Amino acid sequence: MPDWQTELREIVEPAVKQSATIRQLLVERGAIQKTGAMVRSHFDGNQAILFADEAGFSAAGDPAVQSLKAEGFGVTTHIIPAAPLPKASVELAETFRPLLEVPGPVPIALGSGVINDLVKYAAYRESLPYFSIATAASMDGYASAGAPLVREGFKITIPTSAPRAILADLDIIAAAPDAMTSWGYGDLAGKVPAGGDWILADALGVEPLDDLAWPLVQNHLSGWLANPAALARGDFSAIARLFAGLSVVGLAMEFHGSSRPASGADHQIAHLWEMEGLQFDGRHVSHGACVAVGCMTTLAMYDWLIEQDLSTLDPARIISSAPTLGDKYALIDATFDDARIIRRAREETRAKHLAPEALGERLETLVSIWPDLQARLSSHLMRAPDMAKLLRAAGAPVNASDIGVSPGHLRETFFASRFIRSRYTLPDLLEEAGLLNRAVDTVIVPPMFAAE
Ligand SMILES: [Zn+2]
Incomplete structure (x- = not known):
């Protein structure tokens, strides 16, 4: 079995290169320190708005904000309560949109599934690219172009855009609750x-099966699933490989043009x-x-x-x-x-x-x-x-x-x-x-x- 860095290099990076939207996926320990530099290299402007829920912000908010400020960004934060658990709904995502209006700060989603889907939707509706900071390897939506949200009670996957860049700090992700x-x-x-x-x-x-998304997911899936015990131990390489697998699935959905591969x-x-x-x-x-x-x-x-x-x-x-x-x-x-x-x-x-x-x-x-x-x-x-x-x-x-x-x-x-x-x-x-x-x-x- 290849080590996770090899796997990132050989499977994930080539897939990212084929993405029409995602320019960079950074997976490494301590990556949060590179937030400002990464946002600078992929976005225009000097303003950023960081969306998080309370749990995500306490896990990674301070170093992300410091890194952005050190790079010269003016940063505002929009933090939603952790309880009751925010629901991934179009109605909630719509409340983010006024915060993104002209001149349009760089939208940053700091968190996992719900925050990412809410920001993805709001940024898309405002025609803005967004930046994703992943705080848990909890779902496959970071790299996906669709936002699964509840609209009027019905869960649908709304066509949107994947983030322009994704930052995954393995120290933060490994410290997420085991359940995630x-x-x-x-x-x-x-x-x-x-x-x-x-x-x-x-x-x-x-x-029909396709010859891009199908092999990208299915040829590697048993390897990604092979070592759950290491994952439960908080092993960095196991978590990196899980994150890589989830990201590749997101890319496969983009390449196929629907969520069929996932x-x-x-x-x-x-x-x-x-x-x-x-x-x-x-x-x-x-x-x-x-x-x-x-x-x-x-x-x-x-x-x-x-x-x-x-x-x-x-x-x-x-x-x-x-x-x-x-x-x-x-x-x-x-x-x-x-x-x-x-x-x-x-x-x-x-x-x-x-x-x-x-x-x-x-x-x-x-x-x-x-x-x-x-x-x-x-x-x-x-x-x-x-x-x-x-x-x-x-x-x-x-x-x-x-x-x-x-x-x-x-x-x-x-x-x-x-x-x-x-x-x-x-x-x-x-x-x-x-x-x-x-x-x-x-x-x-x-x-x-x-x-x-
Ligand atoms: Zn899913």
Whole structure:
């Protein structure tokens, strides 16, 4: 396994060079001291505004501000309270925009997921490039062009721009709460089943793999996930490699032009819980923790699917009892309470719904390619019990109960996950093949993953 500096040089730096937006990604110990010089080299003007929440500011605010001042920048700060936990919403991000108006200070996001997404959105809307100081390896959004935000109750990924430069000080990131590192690991682990979903879409002619984003993420993923115990120990090289992996995923989304390389059914499950504002032990459950459980649920479904023989499916029989678009709308109406969510879910579902004739063709394809597809999935995917071991070693949740989700709620979430994105993923295949209920009844039986 290459050391992390080699990996940065050989994998991350060439990817950054291909980015249309990101000019520099600095990952090293003590990097915070270079904040001022880095901002100077990539931005115009002499004013900077640093956005942070209280936790992020106490972790890295003072040295960042000092470094900026030493470089001659006038610095203002905009610090939002840590409690209640700020929600990544368009409504909150809009309140940042007046602070960026002409003459436009350099926007700096100092923090992790929420702050980064809020600033990314506000800067984009003001047509300003921004600078990102990462304080935790907690998610893959630092280098991504999309801002996943809640707008009117619906979590969507809004097209924006990636930061112009990203600074990641390993001393600061290693000092972040252990749980945050485990969230980043969970977010990265989700790329395993997300890759399975993309293979399905590729094999069925829905959305082909590409030759840039796919290998960039999937060829390195097992290496990035290989040493969760070192991560839990706070080992610098393990944290650097996790950060590198998360950054590369962000770049892969830019290159592909959508979040397909990073997000499948695992994320659809997580987004539903984030939209609900899922709480456990009095706290919001983080994105990465939701993804970890979404990842495990999806992998368990894949384990089941791979054991089936879909070459014996009877398309004519399946079509005769397949749900119509009207049936799906009725299910959507019964699943969600919020009229805005229902409207969006209907649109997303309509976009991928197949009329009987097209469904027949899809099923004929599935029957004919199944042995190949089964082999591809089998060689790509990690088995769920193996992933459970890795996630546990990283300190991430595995079972739905680990984040306060009951078995019934998990079932409902898995069923609902197919409605919130037009993206073709595992629950869509299960539904089209007439296997969705059987899969859920067989697989979602607690405890899904018993501790060793
Ligand atoms: Zn994610």
